[in-house]
Amino acid sequence: MFLTCHYFSKVLMHNTEINVVIPTPEGNEQITEAGPTQRYDYENGLPVVYLLHGAYGDNSSWVRFSNIERYAQAHNIIAVMASVENSLYQDMVHGNKYFTFISEELPSFITTLFPVSKKREDTYICGFSMGGYGAWFIGLSCPEKYGKIAGMSAAMDVAGLSDEVQKGNIEAPFPFHDIFEDPAHLAGSDKDIFELYRRDAEKGCVPELYQACGTKDFLYQMNEDANRRLTEMGAKITYSVTPDAMHNWDYWDSELPKILDWMMQK
Template sequence: MALIQLSFKSRALMLQTSVNVLLPVGMNAVDFTPSDDFSYVTDPFPVLYLLHGATDDYSAWLRLSSIERYAEEKKLAVVMPNADMSAYTDMVHGHRYWTYISKELPEFMKATFPISQHREDTFAAGLSMGGYGAFKLALRQPERFAAAVSLSGAVDMREASQPDSLFVNAFGEGAKIAGTDLDLFHLIKKLAVYEGAKPALFQACGTEDFLYEDNVRFRDYARQVNANLTYEEGPGGHEWAYWDRMIARALDWLPLKTTN
């Protein structure tokens, strides 16, 4: 895998921002000998937009999980952006992170790297706040995402505009979230009547996680509206040991095309 660490000035954010990109290469280092040709794969790679949680940043997945090793086995490009404490939302008090993540960043990545532009090759995943962001991407843009993964996701944001919420700056104090496109319950209900191809969803949460009850509530509602949801739970808290284990499981679940 190649690791590209880059910064660029985002027009949506109106500031410099950083993103880590893992990109497969076409040369097998294990089998390489000095007499071999130096040839690299140029076909576009499937891509996973991998989102960090609250209080973390774009470097967290690389530092605290084995995502590079897992993605290399799948020949999967991974894009890890920075989103601060935005809840992947155009913040009321802050920057336009929804516009950046959902529009500008994918266009920038596709223009810069050999990343597939096909829906069937495009996925989102994240943990905690990033799990909310990943599901929101897929549910609001089902025409672009084939699948999304939420690990210990902050899937119920309906009270996140309360003064004591971590995300009050994102949503605005007292703002209505329930029943809007900021509400995953509302979005998954809308998806039920969407006539196009619907993204597959993978949801996992540890049974000792403080977000476990929220995740069970979302799971039950998703089943009620007949969403294409795969749900897994098991021992684990809101911790990297659980997320590292489950991101490997989630990559096995993704509907990736067979690689050579």
């Protein structure tokens, strides 16, 4: 079942659009009293993955360019997709509060209206590029809410990204001075994945982690450096490197089923 929902967000203070995929019986399966209750446990709730889009994208990106509806059906998982503009998933200094929207309001809306499990171990977050950073940032900022985090071609080092953009070495659409109060000092802050991981590890509450990148991706070296730094900090990461893969949907669509396989492993 594929749904497009329009509703008023109190956090964003305007109407917003989300996409939701809910696995439903197919073929000769039926929903009856004696039906496929083991697979379709709507009463107790199905696992859910929040899928975050990249720069220039929106809630339709996953639907238009990946096979998420088929993958969600095959993995018996609910998928949720929303829009955050080019905000890097932050509560912007001059703009919308997208972190609060994604981490608080959206899950509350989804778990109230749809057959979604509220358990941490059934709640996952995944993204690519800007959304890869967003998934790690939100997941590590709220480790008590997410059992697993996955990022593909993720902008893992937001401090390094900010520096490179300010120097003109990387072209990116992020209005850093509208997003962050002090974009020149993101390293070691609560916007920094490495600092967030350190805090979570200190508290003893770290979600399971998945990192993926292609060797021809322009963010490959950033991902290699991030994996090394996090591993040195003691992080246990499932790290998937695909030779010759680039920063595009051919790669992300091929990696997504692997991530869903990993998420559904108990």
